[in-house]
Amino acid sequence: MSIIDAIKARSSNGIMTDAAVSPEKIKQLLDAAVCTPVHHNTKPWRFLVIQGAGRQLLSDIMVQHSEDSKTIAQRQKLSQKAFRSPVIIAVAAAKPDGEKIRMIENVASAVAACQNILLAAPELGLSAFWRTGSFMYAPETASALGFEGGAELVGLIYLGYPKREMPPKSRETSEAYVRWLG
Ligand SMILES: Cc1cc2nc3c(=O)[nH]c(=O)nc-3n(C[C@H](O)[C@H](O)[C@H](O)COP(=O)(O)O)c2cc1C
Secondary structure: OOHHHHHHHOOOOOOEOOOOOOHHHHHHHHHHHOOOOOHHHOOOEEEEEEEHHHHHHHHHHHHHHOOOOOOHHHHHHHHHHOOOOOEEEEEEEOOOOOOOOOHHHHHHHHHHHHHHHHHHHHHHOOEEEEEOOHHHHOOOHHHHOOOOOOOEEEEEEEEEOEOOOOOOOOOOOOHHHOOOOO
């Protein structure tokens, strides 16, 4: 499949089996993830692979720090979210050292790493989707997941084997979002 076709064919697929994903496959995805453009070669990508029983910590953080955690029903719903897939990769951008480098540039590169994972997953038979949520931006969340030094979370990438194929999505064309100069 061409790269353009793979980009157009990508879609979120949240219906996954509980089957574990091998460490080799996860490593293949992470090695693809770090192949992003990076300004000043800051190597800003930080990952936490959360799987199996490790998902309980994420679940607890979601319940504790989400803005939608007011009622028992809401908390129950939130507590299940970390168990939607066998693996979740939390992706963060490191805070840059020095004033010359802006955080937004590290975030941009970490975001590109997320997209690399989403695009690489189908080649390994995996489906993937990207989630955030208000809990991710609570000041305690990044350090509770072990991201230190002012790193900022940019996404949780849920990964697993799809229970079913997704029908192709009709995709927008770009005209409405583009201006041309010259
Ligand atoms: C930074 C980011 C955060 C997102 N967070 C959520 C989320 O918390 N909940 C959600 O339903 N979709 C979220 N999405 C959108 C989905 O991941 C998905 O891209 C969207 O539903 C479109 O579907 P598609 O991936 O099949 O094109 C997020 C997307 C991005 C880029």
